Amino acid sequence: METHTATLFLLSVFLFFFTLLFSFSYRFFKNLQISSYSKCFAGGIILSTLIFHIFPDVYQSNCGYLGQLFSGISFLILFSIDKLYLYVNDNENDSLPKNVSKAQAFIFIIALSLHSFMEGLGIPAKEGKSLVWYSLGLLGHKWIEAFALSVSVHTSGFEMRIVYALLTFYSFLTPFGTLIGMALIKVLENNKYFDNLTSILNGISCGSFFYIEFIEMLNSEFDKQGMIAKKKNRKKVLAIFVGFVLMTLAALGFHWAESK
Numbered sequence: 001m002e003t004h005t006a007t008l009f010l011l012s013v014f015l016f017f018f019t020l021l022f023s024f025s026y027r028f029f030k031n032l033q034i035s036s037y038s039k040c041f042a043g044g045i046i047l048s049t050l051i052f053h054i055f056p057d058v059y060q061s062n063c064g065y066l067g068q069l070f071s072g073i074s075f076l077i078l079f080s081i082d083k084l085y086l087y088v089n090d091n092e093n094d095s096l097p098k099n100v101s102k103a104q105a106f107i108f109i110i111a112l113s114l115h116s117f118m119e120g121l122g123i124p125a126k127e128g129k130s131l132v133w134y135s136l137g138l139l140g141h142k143w144i145e146a147f148a149l150s151v152s153v154h155t156s157g158f159e160m161r162i163v164y165a166l167l168t169f170y171s172f173l174t175p176f177g178t179l180i181g182m183a184l185i186k187v188l189e190n191n192k193y194f195d196n197l198t199s200i201l202n203g204i205s206c207g208s209f210f211y212i213e214f215i216e217m218l219n220s221e222f223d224k225q226g227m228i229a230k231k232k233n234r235k236k237v238l239a240i241f242v243g244f245v246l247m248t249l250a251a252l253g254f255h256w257a258e259s260k
Helices: 002-023 036-059 066-086 102-125 128-154 160-188 194-217 227-259
Strands: none
Touching (some): 002 128, 002 160, 036 066, 036 128, 036 227, 102 160
């Protein structure tokens, strides 16, 4: 248990600096743009992670439908925030609205980062290869999300100390969720409700990943019409397939190697 705790702590530190690096990346790569194909490729990776490494943890629980229930609850919470707040005035869900106050910007970052906190909550419920694959899926989209937010915040017109504060806060949310999850597990590890807790945490992380995949990553990539958009959509779909197939082959390869 102590080894697992140390691993989780080191992972939370790594996630913080990894996210922080891409959150500040706009200052160094101002002319870099993340293509839609990269986003769709990452979407394929996350889809494979969901199917092979996150769904099983939810459905193999001995706590009835508790995991599934909290999967739905966490997804609906994030979906509601997205549709009722983040898309106000046709704003992109990963971009800071224009002409907002510092307080509004802070609230926006909290809303945008809530799923990051939920993802972090689910990390302590994972062990072994499940933790490895979950972390890979997490990193697979975190860099894109952090870079997109970096562009938005750095071009918002705020003074740099406010920019630094917003991006540092955003980078801290997933590690903070991990630390909270670790504390809950530590307190209830010998309690009769421990299995219920792990089911709830797995469910919350599952719903969060479902939101990331189908709302944040892919939803906005296929909303344009016309022949040019149709041709691009074919390439985007291909990118999703490539990401899914590569991640799936890696998962099956590791499974085969372990069974030998």
